[in-house]
Amino acid sequence: MEEIIRINNLTKSYGTNTVLKNVSFSLEGGQIIGLLGPNGSGKTSLIKILTGLINDYTGEVLVNGLKPGARTKSMVAYLPEKTYLASWMTADDAIKYIADFYDDFDLPKAMHMLDMFQLPHKQKARTMSKGQQEKLQLILVMCRNAKIYILDEPMGGVDPAARDFILDSIIKNRPEGSTLMMSTHLIHDIEGVLDSIVMIGRGRLLMQDSVSHLTQSGKTVNEVFKEVFASDWQF
Amino acid sequence: MTGSSDRVKGKMFQLVKNDFLASARVIPLFYLIEIVAIAAFYIGQKMENSKVLIIGFVVSLVVAFLLVFVSFFFVVYDYQKSLFGQQGYLSFTLPVNSRQLLGSKLIVYGFWMLVSFADFILVLDLLGKFADREYGEMIDTASGLLTMFADFPSKAQIIAYAVYFIIEFFALVLSFIIMIYFAIAASHMRKFQKANIIWSVLIFIATGIIYVVVINLLEKYLGVYLVLGDDKSFTFNFGDPTTPGTQLTLMPFLFMVLQDVAYFFLTAHIMHKRINIK
Numbered sequence: 001m002e003e004i005i006r007i008n009n010l011t012k013s014y015g016t017n018t019v020l021k022n023v024s025f026s027l028e029g030g031q032i033i034g035l036l037g038p039n040g041s042g043k044t045s046l047i048k049i050l051t052g053l054i055n056d057y058t059g060e061v062l063v064n065g066l067k068p069g070a071r072t073k074s075m076v077a078y079l080p081e082k083t084y085l086a087s088w089m090t091a092d093d094a095i096k097y098i099a100d101f102y103d104d105f106d107l108p109k110a111m112h113m114l115d116m117f118q119l120p121h122k123q124k125a126r127t128m129s130k131g132q133q134e135k136l137q138l139i140l141v142m143c144r145n146a147k148i149y150i151l152d153e154p155m156g157g158v159d160p161a162a163r164d165f166i167l168d169s170i171i172k173n174r175p176e177g178s179t180l181m182m183s184t185h186l187i188h189d190i191e192g193v194l195d196s197i198v199m200i201g202r203g204r205l206l207m208q209d210s211v212s213h214l215t216q217s218g219k220t221v222n223e224v225f226k227e228v229f230a231s232d233w234q235f
Numbered sequence: 236m237t238g239s240s241d242r243v244k245g246k247m248f249q250l251v252k253n254d255f256l257a258s259a260r261v262i263p264l265f266y267l268i269e270i271v272a273i274a275a276f277y278i279g280q281k282m283e284n285s286k287v288l289i290i291g292f293v294v295s296l297v298v299a300f301l302l303v304f305v306s307f308f309f310v311v312y313d314y315q316k317s318l319f320g321q322q323g324y325l326s327f328t329l330p331v332n333s334r335q336l337l338g339s340k341l342i343v344y345g346f347w348m349l350v351s352f353a354d355f356i357l358v359l360d361l362l363g364k365f366a367d368r369e370y371g372e373m374i375d376t377a378s379g380l381l382t383m384f385a386d387f388p389s390k391a392q393i394i395a396y397a398v399y400f401i402i403e404f405f406a407l408v409l410s411f412i413i414m415i416y417f418a419i420a421a422s423h424m425r426k427f428q429k430a431n432i433i434w435s436v437l438i439f440i441a442t443g444i445i446y447v448v449v450i451n452l453l454e455k456y457l458g459v460y461l462v463l464g465d466d467k468s469f470t471f472n473f474g475d476p477t478t479p480g481t482q483l484t485l486m487p488f489l490f491m492v493l494q495d496v497a498y499f500f501l502t503a504h505i506m507h508k509r510i511n512i513k
Binding site: 048055069081097102 | 285
């Protein structure tokens, strides 16, 4: 498999606060990757760098061999933690807007998923419930035939009952051969679908491994996570 | 690579289209009200119904005035909300660069600002002509402005002057918008983020002061004038404002264009490098 993400000595600071310290790793394409770490570990900053939202950093970041920019944005489908829909947009408007910019967007599939998720076509995003807005944003991301999917806490604000449904939708709608990176601290919910993991704590890379190798000892990813971060918090 | 690059370039049209559609949800409503008010004004004239006429007169004037402010409000509101609010997560991850994002806003809101000014002048002209005809009131109308060209020796000079005036006005409007955009973008940098509204106002005032000071210095020490001669000739005059003939000062305009280009790239750079959407 080709290398899809390469990061060398990445450091990112906000003023005097360094959130990523000399992070280096590379990832092969076609996998489902868990970007794991507790809140405030630097996951979102790393994701923002990969998606081209943050550009003032030191070190090298390559997405499919390119520095994050307009060209990589056309290959990356990104689901942020926040609700980003414009207040004037209805579900139909949002779908047409995304379809206009991304050549890989599957418009009929999006319309079908809208019905499947029982979301009203003509309702303005601002009047939708948080859950409805999250479902709509998930449709906008998963109806792209992107090379890379980056989802920041896709189940963060979702109740436990809906998590399986969300995860199932993500996995089912991911095109074959694409790379899916999900950041979360809810490891138990996603560990069954992961191929490999990247663990970040206090801005440092703490572990990068395949799930099959990691679980050879009989431990679950969740247990390894607890071990890694228990020791991380000791100093 | 070339194909991918072309697709990215091609998204500028989509940006302008979608920015225009977003802005066109509110602003055209005001123009619709204005059309109805002007229609009422004409109907009132025809039917000699003074109530309808006065309502049409007042509403069209008020709406024309309001439109300038509404357009200005949207210049600020849309830029702030769609790029620096949570919607920034959508805007900044579109397959376009920050120059394209900024350029699209300038095109769309430059258009609305210019249309609002043109509309204001036309409505004033329309109402001014009516007041002049009916009541003999002297109001500066657009046609009245033409009397200032009475002393010009040739039609070519009038056209040259009008072109100069229109281009300068266009550049001034764009300059005004890009200075606002620069101030808003700079105020979202980390240093200013906590009190970004206050900072955006202060930065805008500072850019205005710099503009006025530089323009005055340039006019005083580095005057370049386009001289419209009496024999239809056009010459350049460097630093002597007393040369006979109609003189159009060029340095403020040139500075404005250079300043606009500088602010454009600086603002795009800030948007690309210095902003972290919260």
